[in-house]
Amino acid sequence: MSRETRRKFLIGAGAALGTLAYGRFAPAIAQGAAGRIVVIGGGFGGATAAKYARLLNPALDVTLVERDPSYVTCPFSNMVLGGTRTLADITHDRSGLARNHGVKLVQGEAIGIDAGSRQVRLASGQTLPYDRLLVAPGIDIRFGAVEGYDEAAAELMPHAWKAGPQTALLRRQLEAMDDGGTVIIAAPANPFRCPPGPYERASMIAHYLKTHKPRSKVLILDAKENFSKQGLFQGGWEAVYPGMIEWVSGSAGGKVSRVDARNRTLATEFGAQKGAVVNFIPPQQAGRIAIAAGLADDKGWCPVDPVSFESKQVPGVHVIGDAIYAGAMPKSGTAANSQAKIAAAAMVGLLGGKAADAPMLANTCYSLVGPDYGISVTGIYVATAEGIKEVPNSGGVSPARAAAAIRKQEAVYTDAWYKGIVADSLA
Amino acid sequence: MRTYIKPAALAASLVLSASGAAADAIKPETMARNCFTCHGTGGHPVNGLAPLAGIDAKAIETSMIDFRNDRRQATIMNRIARGLSEAEIAALAQYLSTLK
Ligand SMILES: Cc1cc2nc3c(=O)[nH]c(=O)nc-3n(C[C@H](O)[C@H](O)[C@H](O)COP(=O)(O)OP(=O)(O)OC[C@H]3O[C@@H](n4cnc5c(N)ncnc54)[C@H](O)[C@@H]3O)c2cc1C
Numbered sequence: 118m119s120r121e122t123r124r125k126f127l128i129g130a131g132a133a134l135g136t137l138a139y140g141r142f143a144p145a146i147a148q149g150a151a152g153r154i155v156v157i158g159g160g161f162g163g164a165t166a167a168k169y170a171r172l173l174n175p176a177l178d179v180t181l182v183e184r185d186p187s188y189v190t191c192p193f194s195n196m197v198l199g200g201t202r203t204l205a206d207i208t209h210d211r212s213g214l215a216r217n218h219g220v221k222l223v224q225g226e227a228i229g230i231d232a233g234s235r236q237v238r239l240a241s242g243q244t245l246p247y248d249r250l251l252v253a254p255g256i257d258i259r260f261g262a263v264e265g266y267d268e269a270a271a272e273l274m275p276h277a278w279k280a281g282p283q284t285a286l287l288r289r290q291l292e293a294m295d296d297g298g299t300v301i302i303a304a305p306a307n308p309f310r311c312p313p314g315p316y317e318r319a320s321m322i323a324h325y326l327k328t329h330k331p332r333s334k335v336l337i338l339d340a341k342e343n344f345s346k347q348g349l350f351q352g353g354w355e356a357v358y359p360g361m362i363e364w365v366s367g368s369a370g371g372k373v374s375r376v377d378a379r380n381r382t383l384a385t386e387f388g389a390q391k392g393a394v395v396n397f398i399p400p401q402q403a404g405r406i407a408i409a410a411g412l413a414d415d416k417g418w419c420p421v422d423p424v425s426f427e428s429k430q431v432p433g434v435h436v437i438g439d440a441i442y443a444g445a446m447p448k449s450g451t452a453a454n455s456q457a458k459i460a461a462a463a464m465v466g467l468l469g470g471k472a473a474d475a476p477m478l479a480n481t482c483y484s485l486v487g488p489d490y491g492i493s494v495t496g497i498y499v500a501t502a503e504g505i506k507e508v509p510n511s512g513g514v515s516p517a518r519a520a521a522a523i524r525k526q527e528a529v530y531t532d533a534w535y536k537g538i539v540a541d542s543l544a
Numbered sequence: 545m546r547t548y549i550k551p552a553a554l555a556a557s558l559v560l561s562a563s564g565a566a567a568d569a570i571k572p573e574t575m576a577r578n579c580f581t582c583h584g585t586g587g588h589p590v591n592g593l594a595p596l597a598g599i600d601a602k603a604i605e606t607s608m609i610d611f612r613n614d615r616r617q618a619t620i621m622n623r624i625a626r627g628l629s630e631a632e633i634a635a636l637a638q639y640l641s642t643l644k
Binding site (some may be wrong): 451455458459462474475476477479481496510511512515533539541544 | 564569571574578580581583584589590592626627
């Protein structure tokens with residue numbers, strides 16, 4: 118595979134549009150001082166982009182619009198379910214972005230983007246003008262995509278695929294469950310946020326059950342035929358929770374066609390499955406602002422240029438993180454953090470009249486099978502004429518066979534990764 | 545809407561390095577920002593991992609080449625180092641050594 122990365126070929130019309138649009142600001146840009154960047158969404162993607170834009174050019178005016186007062190991370194929310202972390206442990210404030218980097222923080226919800234006059238509209242009625250906009254809204258749940266699963270159903274059968282109250286609700290249900298019950302986790306088809314997430318969740322719930330309700334079981338009903346780090350997870354389950362976790366593939370009856378939330382029952386081709394607790398992880402799409410602004414295609418995800426992360430549908434607007442098609446990269450916090458730095462550099466360059474540099478991107482997803490049992494998948498990526506591709510013969514998963522000490526070491530590094538990415542994104 | 549050059553023309557116009565990368569295409573600071581997720585913004589870690597800022601270039605380069613060739617035990621750095629060519633590693637190490 119050719120690893121062509123030169124942006125002058127790839128960036129094509131996007132960059133040209135960008136530079137044209139900024140033609141009338143040319144004198145100010147030449148001094149490297151002008152430019153307003155607005156970022157929508159202060160997650161691993163948006164927060165990192167806002168911070169790095171200011172690091173790359175402290176003269177830029179960078180405003181971050183975020184709906185929620187604090188960031189409850191999905192990473193480590195499975196450990197909250199397992200009882201080894203609390204919600205407080207995974208809740209972070211964004212004030213460091215203002216204090217350390219001079220990012221202007223605006224709490225509010227963006228409800229519209231006018232790409233013509235380059236303004237973001239907030240629910241409060243306020244408008245924010247921009248020269249370059251970055252949109253990083255994460256995912257929204259496609260309520261109604263599976264019959265019976267709407268907002269009300271989520272209060273009975275939590276998805277917990279956005280961390281916060283949903284995580285707390287699922288944890289309370291696990292605590293209230295009698296010993297001997299079955300916890301059902303329903304996992305969606307690709308693509309979805311955090312491919313190893315449902316299986317780490319099964320592991321952490323099994324950890325809680327093993328230590329508190331040892332006669333209970335976990336049943337994973339999967340829409341897929343295989344899943345991320347499958348061999349490592351299944352090997353780990355055998356070692357740590359023998360007989361406790363059962364996985365059913367889509368063709369073997371794992372595909373859920375309808376949910377009855379009141380009765381905690383899921384309909385599959387092979388009959389109904391009733392759980393003492395049901396965690397239904399539904400199909401997803403880009404956060405609704407991306408859809409409202411015309412950044413997403415008819416499947417609900419945003420096509421972007423793999424070099425600058427500029428939208429292929431709306432010029433002057435960049436999109437990163439879970440909301441996009443990112444080629445070989447998964448929807449992960451690490452991927453969002455990596456894309457953010459590329460998009461920030463591209464925006465800073467474009468505001469100064471320079472085309473984006475050739476990118477190098479990275480992903481790492483650690484998962485805990487048990488508190489002392491970590492596994493990982495990692496990858497380095499570059500842009501090619503066919504989109505974002507993994508560098509051949511690099512990356513990959515932890516070894517299939519490894520001493521307990523190695524798994525323990527990876528559990529320690531899971532913690533180091535978390536501290537690292539939270540600081541790199543928010544502090 | 546977007547004008548991509550045809551892949552054939554692309555390939556012909558490039559000098560490729562061992563790992564298939566355009567030899568001088570990716571700037572070292574672009575590579576380095578991927579390290580900062582774990583090793584700290586600017587190479588100043590907050591989590592007990594090794595710092596990368598201001599470290600002797602030869603030392604980083606040797607570590608990375610050893611990781612790459614499995615001459616040094618690692619849980620993850622061997623897989624990461626294989627994503628960079630030797631030339632990329634040299635340039636990255638040189639850049640990291642200049643960070644304050
Ligand atoms: C259970 C679970 C475990 C996971 N574990 C890992 C892991 O170990 N490692 C890993 O790398 N990834 C993990 N992930 C995936 C990770 O959480 C996501 O990939 C990551 O959060 C994506 O970042 P983002 O910035 O795109 O979106 P988000 O983190 O969702 O951030 C989007 C932000 O935008 C805000 N927002 C949205 N719309 C608007 C609007 N209109 N106006 C204002 N603000 C808005 C939201 O409030 C939110 O703060 C996990 C996910 C889950 C569900």
